Amino acid sequence: xxCPPSRDLSFFVGLAPGTWExxxxxxxxxxEGLGLNQTNMADKEDLNxxxxxxxxxxxxxxxxxxxxxxxxxxxxxxxxxxxxGRVVCLEYPRNxxxxxxxxxxxxxxxxxxxxxxxxxxxxxxxxxxxVVGISxxxxxxxxxxxxxxxxxxxxxxxxxxxxLDSIAEGCQHLELDFVPFQLTHAEIFIKGRKEVVFLLCGSxxxxxxxxxxxxxxxxxxxxxxxxxxxxxxxxSNVLWLEVEAQQNAKRVxxxxxxxxxxxxxxxxxxxxxxxxxxxxxxxxxxxxxxxxYSQRSSQIKVNSDDQMIETTTEESSTDYHxxxxxxxxxxxxxTNVITQGFTNMVTLPDSDDFDCVTCTCIADVDWDxxxxxxxxxxxxxxxxxxxxxxxxNTLQSSSNVDFQLMWRRSFANPLFAIxxxxxxxxxxxxxxxxxxxxxxxxxHNLDKAAAHCLSKLQQTSLRGPQETESVT
Amino acid sequence: xxxxxxxxxxxxxxxxxxxxxLFNEALLLADVDNDGDSELVVGQINGxxxxxxxxxxxxxxxxxxLGMITCVGVGDLWNQRENVLFxxxxxxxxxxxxxxxxxxxxxxxxxxxxxxxxxCKILLLADVDGDGVLELVTGHADRAVYVHKLETDYHxxxxxxxxxxxxxxxxxxxxxTSVSSLTSQGNKQDLPKESVDQEQxxxxxxxxxxxxxxxxxxDAKPKxxxxxKEQRGSGGLAKHQTFxxxxxxxxxxxxxxxxxxxxxxxVAQTRHLLASYPGGTYAILTSWNLSQSEMPTEQISSSPxxxxxxxxxxxxxxxKDIPTNLITLKSDSSxxxxxxxxxxxxxxxxxxxxxxxxxxxKLQWSLRVDHGCYNLFSLSKLDITDDGHEEIAVCSWDGxxxxxxxxxxxxxxKFGENVMAFCxxxxxxxxxxxxxxxxxxxxxxxxxxxxxxxxxxxxxxNLGVKMKSKAxxxxxxxxxxxxxxxxxxxxSNELSQLYQQCLYGNI
Numbered sequence: 001x002x003c004p005p006s007r008d009l010s011f012f013v014g015l016a017p018g019t020w021e022x023x024x025x026x027x028x029x030x031x032e033g034l035g036l037n038q039t040n041m042a043d044k045e046d047l048n049x050x051x052x053x054x055x056x057x058x059x060x061x062x063x064x065x066x067x068x069x070x071x072x073x074x075x076x077x078x079x080x081x082x083x084x085g086r087v088v089c090l091e092y093p094r095n096x097x098x099x100x101x102x103x104x105x106x107x108x109x110x111x112x113x114x115x116x117x118x119x120x121x122x123x124x125x126x127x128x129x130x131v132v133g134i135s136x137x138x139x140x141x142x143x144x145x146x147x148x149x150x151x152x153x154x155x156x157x158x159x160x161x162x163x164l165d166s167i168a169e170g171c172q173h174l175e176l177d178f179v180p181f182q183l184t185h186a187e188i189f190i191k192g193r194k195e196v197v198f199l200l201c202g203s204x205x206x207x208x209x210x211x212x213x214x215x216x217x218x219x220x221x222x223x224x225x226x227x228x229x230x231x232x233x234x235x236s237n238v239l240w241l242e243v244e245a246q247q248n249a250k251r252v253x254x255x256x257x258x259x260x261x262x263x264x265x266x267x268x269x270x271x272x273x274x275x276x277x278x279x280x281x282x283x284x285x286x287x288x289x290x291x292x293y294s295q296r297s298s299q300i301k302v303n304s305d306d307q308m309i310e311t312t313t314e315e316s317s318t319d320y321h322x323x324x325x326x327x328x329x330x331x332x333x334x335t336n337v338i339t340q341g342f343t344n345m346v347t348l349p350d351s352d353d354f355d356c357v358t359c360t361c362i363a364d365v366d367w368d369x370x371x372x373x374x375x376x377x378x379x380x381x382x383x384x385x386x387x388x389x390x391x392x393n394t395l396q397s398s399s400n401v402d403f404q405l406m407w408r409r410s411f412a413n414p415l416f417a418i419x420x421x422x423x424x425x426x427x428x429x430x431x432x433x434x435x436x437x438x439x440x441x442x443x444h445n446l447d448k449a450a451a452h453c454l455s456k457l458q459q460t461s462l463r464g465p466q467e468t469e470s471v472t
Numbered sequence: 473x474x475x476x477x478x479x480x481x482x483x484x485x486x487x488x489x490x491x492x493x494l495f496n497e498a499l500l501l502a503d504v505d506n507d508g509d510s511e512l513v514v515g516q517i518n519g520x521x522x523x524x525x526x527x528x529x530x531x532x533x534x535x536x537x538l539g540m541i542t543c544v545g546v547g548d549l550w551n552q553r554e555n556v557l558f559x560x561x562x563x564x565x566x567x568x569x570x571x572x573x574x575x576x577x578x579x580x581x582x583x584x585x586x587x588x589x590x591x592c593k594i595l596l597l598a599d600v601d602g603d604g605v606l607e608l609v610t611g612h613a614d615r616a617v618y619v620h621k622l623e624t625d626y627h628x629x630x631x632x633x634x635x636x637x638x639x640x641x642x643x644x645x646x647x648x649t650s651v652s653s654l655t656s657q658g659n660k661q662d663l664p665k666e667s668v669d670q671e672q673x674x675x676x677x678x679x680x681x682x683x684x685x686x687x688x689x690x691d692a693k694p695k696x697x698x699x700x701k702e703q704r705g706s707g708g709l710a711k712h713q714t715f716x717x718x719x720x721x722x723x724x725x726x727x728x729x730x731x732x733x734x735x736x737x738x739v740a741q742t743r744h745l746l747a748s749y750p751g752g753t754y755a756i757l758t759s760w761n762l763s764q765s766e767m768p769t770e771q772i773s774s775s776p777x778x779x780x781x782x783x784x785x786x787x788x789x790x791x792k793d794i795p796t797n798l799i800t801l802k803s804d805s806s807x808x809x810x811x812x813x814x815x816x817x818x819x820x821x822x823x824x825x826x827x828x829x830x831x832x833x834k835l836q837w838s839l840r841v842d843h844g845c846y847n848l849f850s851l852s853k854l855d856i857t858d859d860g861h862e863e864i865a866v867c868s869w870d871g872x873x874x875x876x877x878x879x880x881x882x883x884x885x886k887f888g889e890n891v892m893a894f895c896x897x898x899x900x901x902x903x904x905x906x907x908x909x910x911x912x913x914x915x916x917x918x919x920x921x922x923x924x925x926x927x928x929x930x931x932x933x934n935l936g937v938k939m940k941s942k943a944x945x946x947x948x949x950x951x952x953x954x955x956x957x958x959x960x961x962x963x964s965n966e967l968s969q970l971y972q973q974c975l976y977g978n979i
Contacts (some may be wrong), residue, residue, distance in 0.1 A: 052932035054481040056886060095964060097932055098476045137836060297976065367975045380558065410483045425964075426934035427971030437888075446938040449975065456974035457952045 004027055047366055047384065047407040049431060055101035055427035056438040059084035062360050063288065064117030064182050066417035066434045069130065071122070075425045078432050079104070080439045081115040081134065081150055089164060093423045099423070099441070106168045108151055112139045117183040121328025124187070124194045129155050129304040130167055133198050133210075141454040144362070148176040148184075150200060150210065152219045172218055178202035183402035186243035188227045189269065197227070207231040228253065229273055240289045250276070252338065254322060264337050270297035278339040289360045292337075294319050295366035295387065297371045323373060331375060335401055348403050353380030355414075363420035363429070365444075367452050371408065374431065376415030377454045382409050382433060403416035476931050479884040482910065486901065488529050488919040492518040494893055495542050496850050497594055501897030501909060502546035506554050507573040509900035512911060513557065515541030522557050523571070523582070524919075535573060535580035541562050547597035547877060549622045550717065553603050562592030562608065566719060584717040589618055596734040600745045601722070602760045608719065609745065617747060617757060619723040625716045667675050667703040725757050733795045733851070737818045738762065739832045752822045758798040795823045797851035801862040803878055817878055818865045821851045827866065829878060837880045841866070852904065854896035856883075856908045856927050863930070865910065867894035881930040889914045899923045935971055936964050
């Protein structure tokens, strides 16, 4: 299929399609609805974030414009791509309270290019290098003569310490015959070896896989059905793709499509990928985001390789929930999708009051071991939902799950992306929010964090020194 | 000095429409109606004076056809422990309003309107002669500075406007002989003595609160028993019917160049009245000793009659004609550190981006606002962290605002539009809660009040620093951390891993 009309594209890049007029109306409505803000003051007592930094970007970003980079030894970084072809990197240098925010000079991004999506990952052992992918559209005179590219940057030398500038220089330029959407990555096994590949959703109703050829040190497109049989014969353009590898050689893939189609697939990876289970669902509007998560904030996600503790095997496949955000409806959570499919639906209250939900993040923001849902909306609101009445995992009683708006914050601009990560290198994670105008860093109330930390430390010191040894 | 720069974004705002352009000095956040809540006063060139209160986007009170309003001020000029609103026009009219929250009429009527010398562009409400009563100091575009006193006459008077004009004329005639450039007109003796006594009673208070027009403190102390009686007797709204008010010029200077701003600045028991001149300089117009509260009259007349020209120790080459603004900051460190108490700082800002903070006669720091951000036309102040220390807020034409504390920490905020006028202070969006606020007037005649411009700290910190400071203050905390880290390896990296385990891991 050919590229969609350019107008359509700008909708995807800026926002989900067809919601502009609706959005503007809603925006006026929320501006006046300040009374609601006051009523939630009590809730704000429990959770509080303060903006500790804001770095402006030269032009607007979109829902695929934010990516985080985990480099344990060097601290976390975050990349925010703006439409004008600039990428801003924000990081806190070690032992510094002031972040540095600078533009990364990625090569082969011409002046007239517009960045659609950005993604980054660390190569698996042993090479450990950082790979950054940027998909862009090159406009030549008019929209009808546009070209699309995927630029992949990677440092060729596999030294542990990496400098952004050296990565930004080594570029591989792949021309695309479709308009790129989300760029993400997933792990696959080729001949028993773990590889990380780029998955690029496109306007041709398919997902493209780019895999690194180790011997030639270059990325090439590979047929996606060989490794991802669940990603073939898609009914519509994929707006959001989630791939989650499980412990027991299984993989869960979720796609959210432009026409409202949502598909959850459980794939067995033991002898070549084969689809075990598949559930589909059709919502009314474009799916802006889908997120697969478990109720418990698992330790494996938090930890890096060496601290992995094999304690999660018993409940790894049972309690996956799926958050589905549709552009024109309230966001919903389908509980236990792997075992029960789309049978139990819970609506997030008031999540459709602030224009369409553009971005989501799953994080344990109150440190109770359970995940909360963070939504960012085009209506300039950040919403944090908490699951009250934690479901009983073993029985069918999961229908009594309910979500409550726990905290909210207004912004001066529409929101496009959220990450929860430790930018300040102090062990406490921050919410990084990309809005139309820049990147906001929201920090927890430090007094609460410190109090929580101390109470935990006191508990552990009571339990005995051998456990604290393992901690340190 | 370890200083940091960061940028923030403020969200909660209130957008108001006004009809015409305005001067920067005609934008003020102050408690106009004496209810404890701060309001926004906007005086426009077309003679419209509006007061905005609370969350309403419509003016709470207005007054039309006042003339070309150049500056507004709010303060307790009549020494009744109640604020009055002043509005001075380019033509020289000074309109005085007394507003209470009880009165419901939306159209304001001035209690007094009278002529003062024309071309007034800045005003300052401060006690500049040490008598415990505020005076009105006006700075004029023709380089003159006048000190006026508000006098209250007891006798009933229907026409309040003619009298002061005559009074003024006579007054000026009297002084004609001694008028010369850079000469103080110390003619306090010429004033009717009893009027002074009526206003302030017989004793002046020992300690004087600094007052100025930009940020008027509301907690004026009772001056004397005599005053209280007088106030009770006169009783609220009836005042302007039984008393007439007139402004009497008691002193004036002619400056050698344009005056940017007027401030009073206390250095070691001496209070100076300063006027800023172009090129980053200022002059001391008058000074007197605060500790000697008695005989302020002598103080004034005996003080050196010429102004002292202060050249600041600027290291960079500067433009001699660049407009300069001054502001004084209060820093209340009550309690803990008794060594430094109630410091006032003097901030000086030139329009090309140089900022200086003086503590007494000492230069505290100087700062060059990063390039590309010139035309720092408006200097204001607010206590953004609510800790008793005031911060400087300086705004440029393109809306970039720098908020700088006395330790040189900078917080940047970018207001995305061009700004015609700017002020900072407190505003009560909801009744009873004065929050730090930033007010911008755009070139499209829109007023934007960021009514919740609150920051918990000027410098962002992190959990590691927080825990360390907790540990130094609290033994138990230190013990807990020490046992957890097994008395060794207190490297910040390991500590942050430990905190991460506490918060997110399953210990």
